Amino acid sequence: xxxxxxxxxxxxxxxxxxxxxxxxxxxxxxxxxxxxxxxxxxxxxxxxxxxxxxxxxxxxxxxxxxxxxxxxxxxxxxxxxxxxxxxxxxxxxxxxxxxxxxxxxxxxxxxxxxxxxxxxxxxxxxxxxxxxxxxxxxxxxxxxxxxxxxxxxxxxxxxxxxxxxxxxxxxxxxxxxxxxxxxxxxxxxxxxxxxxxxxxxxxxxxxxxxxxxxxxxxxxxxxxxxxxxxxxxxxxxxxxxxxxxxxxxxxxxxxxxxxxxxxxxxxxxxxxxxxxxxxxxxxxxxxxxxxxxxxxxxxxxxxxxxxxxxxxxxxxxxxxxxxxxxxxxxxxxxxxxxxxxxxxxxxxxxxxxxxxxxxxxxxxxxxxxxxxxxxxxxxxxxxxxxxxxxxxxxxxxxxxxxxxxxxxxxxxxxxxxxxxxxxxxxxxxxxxxxxxxxxxxxxxxxxxxxxxxxxxx
Ligand SMILES: Cc1cc2nc3c(=O)[nH]c(=O)nc-3n(C[C@H](O)[C@H](O)[C@H](O)COP(=O)(O)OP(=O)(O)OC[C@H]3O[C@@H](n4cnc5c(N)ncnc54)[C@H](O)[C@@H]3O)c2cc1C
Numbered sequence: 001x002x003x004x005x006x007x008x009x010x011x012x013x014x015x016x017x018x019x020x021x022x023x024x025x026x027x028x029x030x031x032x033x034x035x036x037x038x039x040x041x042x043x044x045x046x047x048x049x050x051x052x053x054x055x056x057x058x059x060x061x062x063x064x065x066x067x068x069x070x071x072x073x074x075x076x077x078x079x080x081x082x083x084x085x086x087x088x089x090x091x092x093x094x095x096x097x098x099x100x101x102x103x104x105x106x107x108x109x110x111x112x113x114x115x116x117x118x119x120x121x122x123x124x125x126x127x128x129x130x131x132x133x134x135x136x137x138x139x140x141x142x143x144x145x146x147x148x149x150x151x152x153x154x155x156x157x158x159x160x161x162x163x164x165x166x167x168x169x170x171x172x173x174x175x176x177x178x179x180x181x182x183x184x185x186x187x188x189x190x191x192x193x194x195x196x197x198x199x200x201x202x203x204x205x206x207x208x209x210x211x212x213x214x215x216x217x218x219x220x221x222x223x224x225x226x227x228x229x230x231x232x233x234x235x236x237x238x239x240x241x242x243x244x245x246x247x248x249x250x251x252x253x254x255x256x257x258x259x260x261x262x263x264x265x266x267x268x269x270x271x272x273x274x275x276x277x278x279x280x281x282x283x284x285x286x287x288x289x290x291x292x293x294x295x296x297x298x299x300x301x302x303x304x305x306x307x308x309x310x311x312x313x314x315x316x317x318x319x320x321x322x323x324x325x326x327x328x329x330x331x332x333x334x335x336x337x338x339x340x341x342x343x344x345x346x347x348x349x350x351x352x353x354x355x356x357x358x359x360x361x362x363x364x365x366x367x368x369x370x371x372x373x374x375x376x377x378x379x380x381x382x383x384x385x386x387x388x389x390x391x392x393x394x395x396x397x398x399x400x401x402x403x404x405x406x407x408x409x410x411x412x413x414x415x416x417x418x419x420x421x422x423x424x425x426x427x428x429x430x431x432x433x434x435x436x437x438x439x440x441x442x443x444x445x446x447x448x449x450x451x452x453x454x455x456x457x
Pocket of ligand 1: 034054133134164166192237306307320321322
């Protein structure tokens, strides 16, 4: 198969919708099968990551799909972390050091709807709702679909099927049965629960806390975070162990919840009017990491997004990485003149190492967010990192910036990050402020140990 006439995508979530739009734009006929009802017509259950951080890799995909202009009105810039201590004192810590080095809070639902509508309206794309992929038969090239409205199973012939059906992917299960690959799903022993801070009904601002920041209440073994929404509210997420002290298991009575929040997050609690109702009413979400060593089957099937690489949310990169899958796939299609037999294996070859690298960095960033950000040593390393970036912009870029503000492949980011961290440890040893940095030693280390960064086109 060189160029399929018709492509089936399983899942109209964030990644499936963007991919449908991009492939539709390239002239393909696309059918998207989505298990859920149409979120533009039916209200979706709340309590599951209402907003997300969008960064450079995700925005690049949206630009390629020519949708960034429409998405801009949905965005709130977050310029840094606003750290809240137990007494309610605030400290702002910028993410980057240049004006454009910000990340953006965006509503998951609004972004998803925009992408689906753009794909359906302008291109040969059909999104069929209430349709679950149940089984894929690769011998006869048929996908079996359950229609949840009339409770019937039908089948459809396919040339190419792409699984964008999330962490529990049926397409992945089917392709691993035939390609001999292996997949692990490692569940984190921490879960999450969402709460909300409503808009202000008095004062100058609609927002009850600083709007252009990602708020964090780091507490060592756990944390609370909050991202702003356009309507003036904040979506608040509590990340906490499932078991142990403290844990979701132990905080299951109103008085335990009151006491825990009074001690740890009093300033946040004061802003959450329906605190008990939301805590006991909203579901507990689980978090895990999906790693697969095969993402394709011949030139008939591939997986993208969380189906291929579900990661924990602590670097805010799951959707961004999924959007990068879409932009990288289209880059390869350009390079190979839409010859999918060449593109599919190449996609797998370049994306798996990157997916594994961001999975590791996302796990590491949980420790950073819930613990290290309060540490003086962390702040010093960050300041010196910024200093080195100012002095050697082509050689040294802080790892957080490489992930969030650049499109350098994640695997390379990871490798450079290891070298840079060793360097920062050496340079920070025995000093207490950035003014004490040994500039000569820094120059020697940076120029001898790091190759110039090659920025993707
Ligand atoms: C608490 C939390 C916070 C997060 N924050 C961020 C963030 O700040 N930044 C970021 O980049 N990422 C973030 N993420 C990650 C992000 O949500 C995911 O990476 C992203 O949603 C992946 O998109 P997807 O389309 O691959 O999968 P999904 O969003 O899971 O979509 C899969 C779709 O497939 C459908 N489906 C499933 N099974 C079938 C089937 N058998 N047949 C048909 N359809 C099916 C589902 O209904 C769904 O619509 C966060 C995740 C969580 C849990």
